[in-house]
Amino acid sequence: MTEPDLLILGAGPAGICAALAAREAGLETVVVDANPAPGGQVYRAAPASFRIHDHNPDRRNGERLRTALAGSGAVVASGHTVWSVGRDLRVDAVGPDGPVHWRPRALVVAAGTSERVVPFPGWTLPGVMGLAAATILLKSQAMLPGRRTVVAGCGPLLAAVAHGILKAGGEVAAVVDLASRRDWAVRLPALAARPGDLARGLGWRLRTTLARVPWRYRHGVRRAMREGDALTVEIGPVDGDGAPLDGPTTTLRADALVVGHGLTPATEVLRLLGARHEYRREAGGWVPVLDADQRTSVAGLYAAGDGCGVMGAAAAQQAGWLAGFTAARDLGRLAPDRYRLWTAPHRHRLARMRRAGRAMAGLLALRPGQVAAIPADTVVCRCEEITRTEIEAALACGVRDVNTLKSWTRCGMGPCQGRMCGETVAALVATRAGSRERAGIWTARVPLRPVDLAALTGEYEYADIGIPEAAPL
Amino acid sequence: MSFPHDIAVLGAGVMGASTALFLARGGMDCALVDRAGICREASGVNAGTLTLNMTRAALIPYALKGWAMWTDPGPWLGSDPGVTATDGLSLAFTDQEVALLEARAEARRARGADIRLLDGAAARRIEPGLSERVLKAAHCPMDGHVTAYLTGRAYRQALVDAGATLYEAMEVTDIHRRDGLFHLETPDGPLRARRLVLASGVWLETMLGWLGVDIPIKTLVNQLIITERLPPVMRGVISVANGLLSLKQFANGTVLIGGGWQGHGDRDSRDTALIPDNLIGNVRLARHAIPALGGTRVVRAWAGFEAETADALPLVGPVPGVPDAHVIGSIHSGYTSGPYFGKLLAQQLLGETPELPLDDFHPARLLPARSTVSEVSP
Numbered sequence: 001m002t003e004p005d006l007l008i009l010g011a012g013p014a015g016i017c018a019a020l021a022a023r024e025a026g027l028e029t030v031v032v033d034a035n036p037a038p039g040g041q042v043y044r045a046a047p048a049s050f051r052i053h054d055h056n057p058d059r060r061n062g063e064r065l066r067t068a069l070a071g072s073g074a075v076v077a078s079g080h081t082v083w084s085v086g087r088d089l090r091v092d093a094v095g096p097d098g099p100v101h102w103r104p105r106a107l108v109v110a111a112g113t114s115e116r117v118v119p120f121p122g123w124t125l126p127g128v129m130g131l132a133a134a135t136i137l138l139k140s141q142a143m144l145p146g147r148r149t150v151v152a153g154c155g156p157l158l159a160a161v162a163h164g165i166l167k168a169g170g171e172v173a174a175v176v177d178l179a180s181r182r183d184w185a186v187r188l189p190a191l192a193a194r195p196g197d198l199a200r201g202l203g204w205r206l207r208t209t210l211a212r213v214p215w216r217y218r219h220g221v222r223r224a225m226r227e228g229d230a231l232t233v234e235i236g237p238v239d240g241d242g243a244p245l246d247g248p249t250t251t252l253r254a255d256a257l258v259v260g261h262g263l264t265p266a267t268e269v270l271r272l273l274g275a276r277h278e279y280r281r282e283a284g285g286w287v288p289v290l291d292a293d294q295r296t297s298v299a300g301l302y303a304a305g306d307g308c309g310v311m312g313a314a315a316a317q318q319a320g321w322l323a324g325f326t327a328a329r330d331l332g333r334l335a336p337d338r339y340r341l342w343t344a345p346h347r348h349r350l351a352r353m354r355r356a357g358r359a360m361a362g363l364l365a366l367r368p369g370q371v372a373a374i375p376a377d378t379v380v381c382r383c384e385e386i387t388r389t390e391i392e393a394a395l396a397c398g399v400r401d402v403n404t405l406k407s408w409t410r411c412g413m414g415p416c417q418g419r420m421c422g423e424t425v426a427a428l429v430a431t432r433a434g435s436r437e438r439a440g441i442w443t444a445r446v447p448l449r450p451v452d453l454a455a456l457t458g459e460y461e462y463a464d465i466g467i468p469e470a471a472p473l
Numbered sequence: 474m475s476f477p478h479d480i481a482v483l484g485a486g487v488m489g490a491s492t493a494l495f496l497a498r499g500g501m502d503c504a505l506v507d508r509a510g511i512c513r514e515a516s517g518v519n520a521g522t523l524t525l526n527m528t529r530a531a532l533i534p535y536a537l538k539g540w541a542m543w544t545d546p547g548p549w550l551g552s553d554p555g556v557t558a559t560d561g562l563s564l565a566f567t568d569q570e571v572a573l574l575e576a577r578a579e580a581r582r583a584r585g586a587d588i589r590l591l592d593g594a595a596a597r598r599i600e601p602g603l604s605e606r607v608l609k610a611a612h613c614p615m616d617g618h619v620t621a622y623l624t625g626r627a628y629r630q631a632l633v634d635a636g637a638t639l640y641e642a643m644e645v646t647d648i649h650r651r652d653g654l655f656h657l658e659t660p661d662g663p664l665r666a667r668r669l670v671l672a673s674g675v676w677l678e679t680m681l682g683w684l685g686v687d688i689p690i691k692t693l694v695n696q697l698i699i700t701e702r703l704p705p706v707m708r709g710v711i712s713v714a715n716g717l718l719s720l721k722q723f724a725n726g727t728v729l730i731g732g733g734w735q736g737h738g739d740r741d742s743r744d745t746a747l748i749p750d751n752l753i754g755n756v757r758l759a760r761h762a763i764p765a766l767g768g769t770r771v772v773r774a775w776a777g778f779e780a781e782t783a784d785a786l787p788l789v790g791p792v793p794g795v796p797d798a799h800v801i802g803s804i805h806s807g808y809t810s811g812p813y814f815g816k817l818l819a820q821q822l823l824g825e826t827p828e829l830p831l832d833d834f835h836p837a838r839l840l841p842a843r844s845t846v847s848e849v850s851p
Binding site for chain 1: 577
């Protein structure tokens, strides 16, 4: 099926539900995802060779979604890295059997998020990794980040990862939380819409207390240092904006530090196709402008899930259903009355879950005070090893937008394609440009992920290249 | 309203920025105006190749001068935008390409380029990573590259030091001539100047149109591809007989693959999109020349606009029928020759005789046949 009705990018909760909706409406549907199995990050599958004894709600939800997808009749292309999406919606990918492409009539982007880490001295050391990255280790490989781990950053992943480490037999030196007790307390009413998740989160929190793990509210990591196998992590008090406050610092000893400062929607495909975006700090950054039915500003292009603003896996599923039905309707495959009937329950649930999701997303938003406090000689772009000093020098020479900064400093030109440093760089440029809107956003480029050159070319003869006619002499 | 500038240069690519730089150094009160920043369009995103192997034969004398400027940037640009002087090889893989290579090398040699033909083994002594499939190569010891994305930074500092007035992020929407002055209309009000240089690349057609002059400019949408850093796999600049490849490895280990494979683009919306099959073709040709590229990853690809006139020769000189207005653009292989053409135009505008003649590039040759100068009114 190279010309399906609908192609869905991403097989997380939003993408899977979009596929289920599209199949209910009878659309020929292809789902493409880079991971070995569907599920995305929250519902990540363990390798097929693993025997699972831990049937927690995420595993159960993941299995339920995977089973539904497998029985839906959608074509699932796991293990495929999409490297190009064209204005004609042509999708090019590299898979286990080489390069492939599809030409769908409509496209749903359910690309999820990238983890954000605001740099501090030592953030690039071995043994320091992302908070969301640690969940991948724990969920897919049942691996601990270290024997004794400092868990730092913000948001619900703090408790989830601390609990996961304890449960797997590891030690947690401390949880270092940018938020205050009050920041959490004011969000509890909104979370009542998701009683199961709330109970689970409180359970994780309780488990850390029972294990006598110190939970340091309104604290941040000042720096990490490594001596042999040992990691020392200096933490200190911060204000509500993440800026360090005067006050006693504490040095923690560990062999691993997992740290994450929130999630940023992965909007590369949407921006590549020219969809309109707006900056919403509380939603995680730049997000596509959507109508009430998950349409972007580009005809035939839909988006769902955390890639359009962080709201969590539960809301993502409802948005996925809505996007799938809307695509079917716009393709003329779902009658208006049926569309209203089929989408109504999902709209209702989405509205309810959105409140809970947004309450959590607020804890995950970028704190500009934290960025402003990055020390001068700290590396900001780790691929190209560009320090804050070098960025400030370019700003002093007149740079006022992120793309000029990229040219002048090489920030964002490395293999991570600017995903690691993008948010920090934009926040730094915004201090001179006046706003994030003026600072702009990296221009989206292909390949959407680094792609093996040999996989792109495949096996070929010189005559296969198809060289255009000669340039003038 | 402020005092009018002596001269306004519209478009801050390499050609406009060079012209403005030499005008400011010549003592003129020069304004340089751009919708974005310095070298942010074609001049910031092109391959930065300083080659004679891909230069049109008629432009070789100018490219030699341009090459000399780039490879010694201190005296005129002040800082080094990552310039590397190295060998250049243009390759032939088939007998047909050997014939093309020989003819083209001969034409370029006749205009002063030191280009010699080598067999495959001799070419591999210069470039050990070269494919065994190379039959012949045209070797030129004068080749090299500039890091295009760094040129804006270098030019900006030079322009500030020279006393040019920079109007960045200023979009000009129309030009009127009143009372012997050009009024460049912008959202912030008009900018006035006694003389005008249009240096706006693919947007020259539109801007010449504002002055009532009809010269078609073709827009090429050239794709470029860069790899991640990898250990050295090549040392020079590689091209092919028909011109459809430019390949080089920078000091940081990344390899840039270009050569003018086309993407989609619309100059009015400034929107570009890559054509995947053309990206694959370009990469295949590169890997055919340097097989070790098969072991790396492509990190980024993009496209930039190149302006081309009907005869694919430069547009440099007075705008027909519009006193005090000049134009510079569409210089084929413009990166190599661009700074030198800017210097020549500045010499002309400062009342000097240009070091090399600009007569062959007079815009009047490109006016539609039915049009005469007297019909053109500003």
